[in-house]
Amino acid sequence: MLKTMEKDREWVSSKINIGKELWYLTLDEVLATKLSEKDILNLTNNALIAHGKKDYEMPAKVGVHPFKEVFYHAMPAYVPSELACGMKWVECYPNNPSKFNLPQTTGLIVLNDILSGCPIAIMDGTWITAMRTPAVTVLAAGALHPDAETFGMFGCGVQGIEHCKFIVHTLKNLKKIYVNDINPETMDNLIKEVQPKIDVEIIKCEDPEEVAKKCEVLSSATIIIQETLSAVKYDWVSKGQTILPCDLNTFWDPVIPQKADKYIVDSIDEHEMFASMGYFPDGLPEITCETGEVLAGLKAGRESKDELIVCSNIGMSVCDVVVAREVLDRALENNIGRKLPL
DSSP: OHHHHHHHHHHHHTTSOBTTEEEEEOHHHHHHTOOOHHHHHHHHHHHHHHHHTTOSBOOOOEEEOSSTTOEEEEEEEEEGGGTEEEEEEEEEOTTHHHHHSOOSEEEEEEEEOTTTOOEEEEEEOHHHHHHHHHHHHHHHHHHHOTTOOEEEEEOOSHHHHHHHHHGGGTOTTOOEEEEEOSSHHHHHHHHHHHGGGOSSEEEEOSOHHHHHHHOSEEEEOOOOOSSOOOOBOGGGOOTTOEEEESBTBSSBOTHHHHHOSEEEESOHHHHHHHHHTTSOTTOOOOOOEEHHHHHTTSSOOOOOTTOOEEEEOOOOHHHHHHHHHHHHHHHHHHTOSEEEEO
């Protein structure tokens, strides 16, 4: 591994003077590296498997909270197999879209040279967060419910759009996608954006109950707040479904994860941290295992067609730094971005 790190450092050093310069990438420049959906899925899968095999270092998020409904999180991670070491500094403001016409989540990612510790890159983290989040959801969906023919998406903003684009990569038998949002125009926009890109029919549903009852696999990307909205009732779900929230337990009746046959999470440490902050007012359900352990084949996923499975993925920095490292490599190779002095 040391020789691999030395070779990597030599290559990066041919592009920047490590310790005196770093590489900077704006949002548009991150996009210009042209990572595809399949690229994101492969990188995220590698990160999750490394996490499942415990081949990583990642403390639970450290945060500050200027207002009750918001949080800032420092998210460091080291994934040796991917030569990825760095940190995402991310903020979540649920009212940003309506108040400032800005994303709910923004942030920056810093990457470091593993041998010296010097920062080698700073880049916008908004797009990477928007991509790796649905990647985790759909990878979990493919592992837990690969034969599903119906998928339901609650929340039709940026994350909802990307979930509907990504889901067709892992649910190969998918025939219909049902979408729901409190704003009908947001649903229309999702369909306008996504339908031309996929062969699966997207159906607009103004009633969340209809989505919950019609779909084998369900996901939600709404807002993250401490109060439970209980927008989807326990009576609406049934045995055999797979539920994949990426907004903690905000959207769902808290009885659902408590009654599920399996409650799987991306990170036990981070879910326990959010529980300590009050984001599970009814208590954190008993956790079966972690998503990466299922993807790595270390723990069982679905063992019966009648199991109700909830798999909560709130987001891990192992995924961020692995994707960011590939962005940096492509940027350096193609001279996208610019050097900044330290």
